[in-house]
Amino acid sequence: MNITENLKQVLNELPEGVRLVAVSKFHPNKAIEEAYRAGQRVFGESKVQEMTAKHESLPKDIEWHFIGHLQTNKIKYIVPYVALIHGIDSYKLLAEVDKQAGKVGRTVNCLLQLHIAREETKFGFSFDECREMLASGEWKLFQNIRICGLMGMATNTDNAEQIKTEFCSLRNFFREVKDKWFSESEAFKELSMGMSHDYREAIATGSTLIRVGSKIFGDRNY
Numbered sequence: 001m002n003i004t005e006n007l008k009q010v011l012n013e014l015p016e017g018v019r020l021v022a023v024s025k026f027h028p029n030k031a032i033e034e035a036y037r038a039g040q041r042v043f044g045e046s047k048v049q050e051m052t053a054k055h056e057s058l059p060k061d062i063e064w065h066f067i068g069h070l071q072t073n074k075i076k077y078i079v080p081y082v083a084l085i086h087g088i089d090s091y092k093l094l095a096e097v098d099k100q101a102g103k104v105g106r107t108v109n110c111l112l113q114l115h116i117a118r119e120e121t122k123f124g125f126s127f128d129e130c131r132e133m134l135a136s137g138e139w140k141l142f143q144n145i146r147i148c149g150l151m152g153m154a155t156n157t158d159n160a161e162q163i164k165t166e167f168c169s170l171r172n173f174f175r176e177v178k179d180k181w182f183s184e185s186e187a188f189k190e191l192s193m194g195m196s197h198d199y200r201e202a203i204a205t206g207s208t209l210i211r212v213g214s215k216i217f218g219d220r221n222y
């Protein structure tokens, strides 16, 4: 596996305005260091303990993105340093991030995760749940979080049309939410979608943040 080459290949495909989150979960520090030496600064992790250990031992100018399912009792470990939490999938979680972020005096960047895939197992709000949550208005009182956009995962399939349809539905929902609730917000601009097998479709449908792991670092050993 040549991490530097793989990374450059992906970066070369990125149009302006699209950023790469290099998903380094389950890979050792030395893999991250190689990507770092090649210029990559944004890394994604899905386990709190693993990300925190890596944050402590690796260069401080790395932007750590949390892309996994976040448990409320673990928020406190990441709020001091996390650059973006991609997977906010309930009002309760948002409220808890706000509370914990307040304790450390930070404003934490968050994305709302939408369930767009056919699989039952993937986390996220349905479009209607998200509309309801936003319509309640309670989130507007939070002072320690910043909602920067939306995140979603397409169905794990080879059917490119299916994937595109799902990404389009999220992009359209992004526009709806932006117009209705965030037209005045400069921060609300991120659409996190696309992984190793579907980032090209994601870019074609308006992604601003792709989350690519195995294509850069190779297969993970779970």
Ligand SMILES: *Cc1c(COP(=O)(O)O)cnc(C)c1O
Binding pocket: 023, 025, 046, 067, 068, 153, 194, 195, 196, 197, 211, 212, 213, 214, 215
């Ligand atoms: C693991 C993971 C990725 C990266 O997946 P690859 O197929 O290795 O690119 C992207 N997003 C999320 C939410 C993940 O958990």
